[in-house]
């Protein structure tokens with residue numbers, strides 16, 4: 266190793282000392298043109314060289330990648346999912362990650378949801394009582410409510426003091442075909458915008474925001490690939506430049 270370095274530095278010295286400037290200039294130009302043409306050669310995109318996704322969310326390919334991150338976030342905060350708890354559209358996450366949940370409520374704007382104990386728009390929901398819940402879970406709903414602060418105001422109003430809102434929302438994401446038609450798709454958040462709007466409602470110091478994802482997870486998700494296609498080790502890498510899921514924890518102080 267050391268002798269290799271010595272040979273290299275001797276070669277460089279000889280090259281600079283004995284090879285005329287004009288020759289060195291021409292050789293360097295050829296080298297840099299070769300480097301440039303290698304760099305410009307298109308990457309081998311393999312199966313990904315296509316302009317339509319494999320599926321919508323990757324559900325048929327081991328489950329959606331965003332859902333892996335949502336599960337991870339809820340598992341991290343399982344202690345907050347307790348007492349009287351409310352989830353939007355279903356109760357699966359409360360039942361799976363709750364620790365000491367004593368009452369489950371489900372809120373949905375769609376009146377035909379048989380699980381709904383409250384039919385209401387989370388943006389207003391006057392039929393849901395104030396100061397009643399220990400935990401409110403709003404997973405993948407905020408993007409489809411135009412008044413971005415309104416669901417956060419409802420969550421704060423219906424939480425008891427010390428109660429916790431856990432919310433997740435798409436960062437880098439495709440447009441949801443069904444929900445965009447039904448409700449309009451208005452926002453894909455960054456952790457910065459999520460923190461700012463949530464703090465406007467819950468107050469500074471009461472909000473934590475984190476993001477999940479990396480370039481591979483984001484690209485795979487956009488392609489409609491699923492958990493079969495990306496390893497847990499690859500999913501575990503968090504690159505703040507690629508926010509696939511933005512997750513909010515806010516406490517009613």
Ligand SMILES: C[S@@+](CC[C@H](N)C(=O)[O-])C[C@H]1O[C@@H](n2cnc3c(N)ncnc32)[C@H](O)[C@@H]1O
Nearest residue numbers: 353354373374375385386387388404405406409
């Ligand atoms: C993408 S799904 C997510 C639902 C669920 N929380 C989950 O994580 O699977 C969005 C659903 O939330 C409900 N929803 C959408 N907008 C709503 C609103 N403004 N108020 C209450 N529920 C709403 C509808 O049932 C809609 O299908």
